[in-house]
Amino acid sequence: MTSRAVSFWLHSQDLTFQSESALPPQADVVVIGGGITGICTAYWLSQLGIRPVVLERGHLSCGATGRNGGHCVFGANQSFKASVEDIGLEETLAVWDFTEQSSQLLQEVTHRHSIDCDLRFNRLVAFAMTPAQAQAIQDNCDVMRSHGLEATYWTQAEVYQQTQCSAFLAAGVKPHHGQLWPAQLVVGLAKAAQHQAHIHTQVEVQAVTRQGKDLHITTNQGQIQTQAVVYATNALAYHLLPNLKEVIIPVRGQVVATAPTAPLFDFDWLLNDGYEYAIQRQDGRIIFGGMRWKSPTKEVGIEDDTTLNPSVSEGLKAFLRDTFTPLRDIAIEYEWTGIMGFTADENPIVGELPNRPGEYISAGYTGHGMALAIAAGKAIAERITGSAQTPIPKAFRPERFGLG
Incomplete structure (x- = not known):
């Protein structure tokens, strides 16, 4: 396994982004991570009048954000039917509403700031390659339609008509899906936030420690004192929060x-x-x-x-x-x-960490972070500023894993 991995999304981007040469000794909020979650959170904080400091150990979008498949998958990570069975109809619909709100916000911010990230909305087709998968897709479409959601089932003949391919036995079609150039979205949002946000790349956070009400962020370039920190490092969150090692x-x-x-x-x-x-x-x-x-x-x-x-x-x-x-x-x-x-239940962890006042997280997206990060960043920013308007589904809340 020695071949080097070069992402199409990163190959032509200028992702070096440095607001200033030295870290400030203090910050209103420190956001750890310069991917879609961290930059979205910083953007919404800047919109609320806060001056966050973003710390990224590499360059902007260098992690999962710049290395994914370019999808925005709206709805629950599980099938609708499986989600209803696991967390109930009310919470499943709350998750769907959250991603729909995120979709709307994505359209609004890209339009407001003229961010050219090849954003395009389309249908999403889930193909079946076995009879069991075909039955599961048909059952899921039936459950979705029974609760007022749009879903279409294609037979094998209909799939062939659409694809000229005989490998698929059936398909389910959802009308709402997005594709985009992730790194261009992150850079665009970073530029939109920079009137308030201080964004520092090549800064590795080594520890977060508490002294009374203050949080001290130790990095390879010095310390920052703050009263609020956001962990936006997805799969690597356990590096700073060891109790997440078996959770994400x-x-x-x-x-x-x-x-x-x-x-x-x-x-x-x-x-x-x-x-x-x-x-x-x-x-x-x-x-x-x-x-x-x-x-x-x-x-x-x-x-x-x-x-x-x-x-x-x-x-x-x-x-x-x-x-x-x-x-x-x-x-x-x-x-x-x-x-x-x-995560074990395929839902992300979004909100304030239990029994750790001032410490917030948005991570564990199970491959669907692009569709969630816009609304998740807004929800976190609102809670930090005491202006919460964006509800966080119970299925996303950190306390479900006993993290306190």
């Missing part, structure tokens, strides 16, 4: 980007219960990720995003080549890995 588990995903090709799909898609996922960008490139089941460990517990797993790599390329005739000779121009943060 790092899982490595792998993604390829093809050369531009003629339009094959007028929708985004996933299959194998979300293990595989793809978009076709407006420039014609297909971004396809997954196949981690090709690894004996399913890539669980891995934090190295600099190398590729050759078994996963071959699985990704073979699937495109063998499933879609027009892609038989398609060139793979980029391939990369990124580290997701999985």
Whole structure:
């Protein structure tokens, strides 16, 4: 596993972002992490009149945000049916409402600040490759429709009509899904926040300690005193919060980007219960990720995003080549890995940490952070400033894992 992973989303971006050369000794709020969550939180804090300091150990968007598949998957991480069975209808609908609000906010902020991040909304198609998957998809569509949500079931003949591909037995279609260039969104939001926010890259946070009401942030470039800190490091949150080590588990995903090709799909898609996922960008490139089941460990517990797993790599390329005739000779121009943060119930952890006043977290997205971070950052910022308007679903709250 020695091949270097180069993300398409990062290859042409200027992600060096330094507000000033020295860290300030004090800050209203310190946000740890310069990905979508950290920058969204800093953006909303700046909108509320707060001057946050953002600390990122690498460059902006260098973690999972700049290394994902470019999806915004709205709704629960689980299927609607599974979510209702696990947390109930009311809470499942609260999760869906939260992601719908996040979608609206995403559209508003990109329009307000003229952020060109290739944002595009589309349908999401979930393909079935086995009879069991086809039945599960049909059952899920039935449950969604019974509760007033839009969902369409495609038979095998309808799938073939849409894809000219005989590998899929059925599909479920949701009308609302997004794709975007994640790093461009982060840079755009960082620029929009910089009138208030101090953003520092290449600063590694080594410890957060409490002295009375104050929190002391120790970094490789000095200390900062604050009364509020936001942990926005997703799978790596346990590095500073050891009690999260068994709560948010790092899982490595792998993604390829093809050369531009003629339009094959007028929708985004996933299959194998979300293990595989793809978009076709407006420039014609297909971004396809997954196949981690090709690894004996399913890539669980891995934090190295600099190398590729050759078994996963071959699985990704073979699937495109063998499933879609027009892609038989398609060139793979980029391939990369990124580290997701999985929780046991597939829901993120968003809110103030129990019995740790002034310490907030938004992490553990289980691969769906892009759709959640806008609203999660807003909810955290509002709670820090005492102006909470954005409700956080109970299913996201930290206390469910007994973190106090």
